[in-house]
Amino acid sequence: MFDRIVDHLAGLGAHIAVVTDDLQLTYAELAARVASCATELGGKRRLILLETRNDVDTLVSYLGALAGNHVVLPVPADSDYGSVLDVYDPDTVVRAGVTEFRHRPLHELHPDLALLLSTSGSTGSPKLVRLSRENLDANAEAIASYLDVRRDDRAATTLPMSYCYGLSVVHTHLLRGAGLILTEGSVVDDAFWTSVRRHGATTFAGVPHTFELLDRIGFDEMDLPDLRYLTQAGGRLAPERVQRFAELGSARGWQLFVMYGATEATARMAYLPPELARDHPASIGIPIPGGAFTLEAKDGMPDDVGELVYTGPNVMMGYAHTSGDLALGRVVDQLRTGDIARLRNGLYEVVGRSSRFVKLYGLRIDLQRVEARLQADGVDVICTDGDGLLLVAAANAEDRDVARLAEVASGLPRAAIRVIDVDAAPRLPSGKPDYPAVRELAADRAGAGSDSLDLRDLFADVLQLDPASIDPGQSFVDLGGNSLSYVTMSVRLERALGHLPAGWQSLPLRELQSTSRPRRWWGATLETSVALRATAIVLVAGSHAGLWVLWGGAHILLGVAGYNFGRFCLTPLPRGQRIRHLRNTIAWIAIPAIVWIAFALVVTNDYTAANLLLADKFLGPEDSMTAGRLWFVEVVVWVLAALALVCWLPIADRWERRRPFAFALAFLALGMALRYDAFGFGLGNEAWFTVLAFWFFAIGWAAAKSSTVWQRLAVTVVLAIGIVGYFGQPGRETLVFVALTLLIWLPAIRCPSALTVAAGLVAEASLFIYLTHYQVYPLFGEHQLVGVAAAIVVGILVTQLVMMLRKLIRVRGPRLLRSQAAPAPR
Missing domain, CATH: 1.10.1200.10 (ACP-like)
Known part of the structure; x- marks a missing residue:
């Protein structure tokens, strides 16, 4: 169907495809709208972000995008999908049937790729599932087959179209020429049931929470003469509830299909035949047509229990983490579900989840089992772990001692259990439990009133x-x-x-x-960048004071600056926030430097007015040795300012997000061209101390963005080529090469805690040590060691003073503004 959507729809002619409370479309009419939408989107393949509602505009836009061979990324309307927008930079955004062409198609899209979905219906994470047309066709055909979807069926859309389960309802019914009742209503709304009866709904889909709501609204007493079957997926439904609904369906003339699936399998992997639901309510059933399961043995598990592994034509192509991944083909051929299962009487039964087993207080806890035990006691709960504790978000607990119930269910001591009272258990838009929200609630409550660690x-x-x-x-x-x-x-x-x-x-x-x-005193972790920063500034101060001759520290600092630029300025945050971070970073360096230079201009003859602009290398004087002392600060500030302008450009921002290492490598190539004077500037050794030393910064930047051995090896090779002959001093070149190689390959080192603290203090103060040491060590004459030690101490003290002043401004500044804004007493 998905290779010829318009033809398929048109071939179903006058049969009713879609109904709403105020609209009805035949398949022929739907086909015409879909064809028109595909034409509007154009012939060149696009990545289309689609805001979804359960309405005709969304359905037509979705089908039109697929008909035009575009790649669709559905997200719920009115949700926060900013990180997805920033990371993937879609060419087109469709909202409420209105198409916004953001820029010309830029993405490299694999020919098989058709659909991108967030797992579990979440929208905040840029991790997406890549699905092909083959995936969609195979899963739709399999589901339609075992459900026996017929042309006279009509499905009410109880789930969002951004969720794989909701989309599967759309796919299967359109495949078989059945009808869709598009509604945004909830099963708790009277209007929903009015629509169901009026339009003759034969089925609707639900997640476990849907069935909880059905119990509350008296579903077992409803008169629904057209209802043929219900489907359930999106999480485990309690066996007693499965049994009860199966019995209810048998008495009322409809069937219950309990299903098992995942977004990574397009939707479905297994179903429980309705006739077996009453006797085997804990089972997920059998694989869907075309699929198969195997059980992979796990350490510590019984012989007949293992991780459930699925194979079939509906298994995803793979995940996408960045827009660059959209060019990838299939990288997986089986799906490791993470569920622990066993095979009994030809039926598969999930007995736990590997990610839902945690070790607390030395005990292996099955969170799913604990959750089920508490729910069996009538408490609406979601259980997860956090801060080394069992976290229980409990609603409608009334007078029950939830902590005591959890203690019995888990075997944990009371001290290991934290109960969080909530009005309603947190859930995702799909209806699934929202475990991160439970952890966030626990952290909020802990911060508000407990003695536990709050950062x-x-x-x-x-x-x-x-x-x-x-x-x-x-x-x-x-x-x-x-x-x-x-x-x-x-x-x-x-x-x-x-x-x-x-x-x-x-x-x-x-x-x-x-x-x-x-x-432990011996087990502290010291990041290599911090260690290098501390070592380099000590080398700089000591060499300038004549205590030793070990030049190259400033160039090491330049590499570390580039490394930190890659880590802290080029993050997944939106472009505006990136630029603000860059602006703040520049201010943190430039403002203290200018203040100190202004002070030194008054009390010494070390600097000139050009230094106040951090532009001595541009404005001169060329013959002033003291004025050139601040070359490192000038290089860092002007490089960051230039890169801020580059990153402000939308096209550069998009390129960096899609290919972060290649983007850094392009600037490293520019730095190497400057290093070898490919542009004919003829600066010679002057390039050591100007912005043409940018290639050291670019080495650090590329190191920060390298994520594979080959990428790190490539950066190391460029460093080795560039450093040879750069200074004309083999010892200096070796020192810089070894230091930056450590930065590329060794992220952290283990050392005594005392050394970590000392290195941290010195590294933290490196900027102020660099700025002040020129004026401090000369005060001690021939006592170079004392002069260098004093310079380091002064830099640390100035750093602490600046931090205290900033804190004072943060605390008292708003109070002062409020007091000035307050009306004078009368």
């Missing part, structure tokens, strides 16, 4: 934010952290948690809080 105050202090404004779901990067605040945060976080988790800067606060562990 919001720590993050607020370092980033100069109001603690109340920090969302536990945000990360250091999301909150505006940059390369300067990173060192402070990493040191203080290591102290708070007892270790430094890998990639902590991108982890939400609530996840960081759950990683706390006892601190």
Whole structure:
């Protein structure tokens, strides 16, 4: 059907395809609208983001996009899909039937790719499932076959079209020439049931929560003469409820199909034949036509139990994490479901989920089992883990002791259980449990009134934010952290948690809080970038003071600056936030530098007016040795300013998001061209101390964006080629090469905690040590060691003073503004 949608629809002629409360379309009329939409979208293949509602405009836009051989990315209307929009940069956005062509088609799209879906109906994550036309056809045919969908069937759309289950209802009924009753109504609305009766609905689909609602509204007493069957998927329905609805259907003349599936399988993998539901209510049944299951043995599991692995033509092409992945073909041929199952009497039964088994207090806990036990006691709960505890979000608990019930169900001590009272258990738009929301609620409640670890105050202090404004779901990067605040945060976080988790800067606060562990003096983690920053600034100060001759520290710092630029400025955040982060980073460097230069101009003869603009290398004087001391600060500021302009361009922003390593590599190529004077500037050794040393910055940037061994190897090779002969001093070249190679290949080192703290203090103060040491060490004459030590101490003290001033401004500034704005007493 999906290869010839318009022809398929047109061939069904005058039969009714779609009905709403105020509209009716035949298949021929629907075909005409779909063809018109496909024409409007144009012949060149596009990536189309489609805001979905259960209405005719959405249906026509969806089918029209597929008919035009475009790739569709459905998202719920009125949802927050900003991260998906930023990461994938769709060529076209369709809202309420209105098409917005954002730019000409830029994406490389695999010929088989047809549909992109978020897993479990979520919309906030840029991780998408890639589905082909073959996937859609195979799954629709299989489902229509075992459900026996007929031309006189009519399905009420109880689920969103952005969700694979909701789309599968659309696909199967259009495939067989059946009708769709498009409605946004809920099963708790009287208007929904009026529409069901008026239009003769023969079926509708539900997730477990739908069936809970049916129980509450007296569904078993409803008169629905046209109803032929119900379908259930989207999570496990309690066996007693399966049994009860199966018996109800048998008495009322309709059937219950319990189904099992995943977005990664386009929709369905298994179904339970209705005649077996009453006697085998805990089973997911048998594979759909064309599919097959195997059980893969797992350590610690009985012989007849294993992970359920599915194969079939409906298995996805693979995941997409960035727009570059849209060019990929099929990368998987089987689906590891993550569910633990067994085969009994020819039927598969899921007994747990690998990701739902957690180890708490030394016990292996089946969260699904605990949840089911509590629900059997009449409590509406969602169970998950967080902060090393069992988290139980409980609604309608009334006078029940939920903690005691959870204690019995899990075998955990009371101290390991945290009950969160909620008005309603958090759920995704698909109706599935929203486990991250439960963890977020637990973090919020903990921050509001418990003694457990709360990192919001720590993050607020370092980033100069109001603690109340920090969302536990945000990360250091999301909150505006940059390369300067990173060192402070990493040191203080290591102290708070007892270790430094890998990639902590991108982890939400609530996840960081759950990683706390006892601190050991010998087991601290020190990031290589921090270690290099501390070492390099000590080398710079010591070499300038004449304590030793180990040049190259500033060029190491330049590489570290590029590395941090790649990590903290080029993040998945929207373009506007990226530019704000860049602007703040530039200000953090430039403003202190200008203030110190202004002070030094008054008390010394070290600088000239050109230094106030951080432009000595542009404006001169060329013969001033002291005025050229700040070349490193000038290079970093002007490079960041130039890159901010580049990243502000939408086309550059899109390219960087699609190909982050290639984008960095392009700028590294530019840096190498400048290094070898390919443009004929003829600067010679002057390039050592100007923005033409940019290639060191670009090396660090490319290192930050390299994610494979081959990419890191490529960056290392470029570094090796570029460094040879650059200074004409083999020792200096070796020092810089070794340091930046460590940055490329070794993300962190283990060392005593005391050394981590010391290195963190020095690295944190590296900017102010660099700015002030020229004026400090000369005060100690021939006592170079004392002079260098004093310069480092002064830099650390100035850093702490600046942080205190910033904190004071953050705390007292708003109060002062409020007091000035308040009316004078009369």
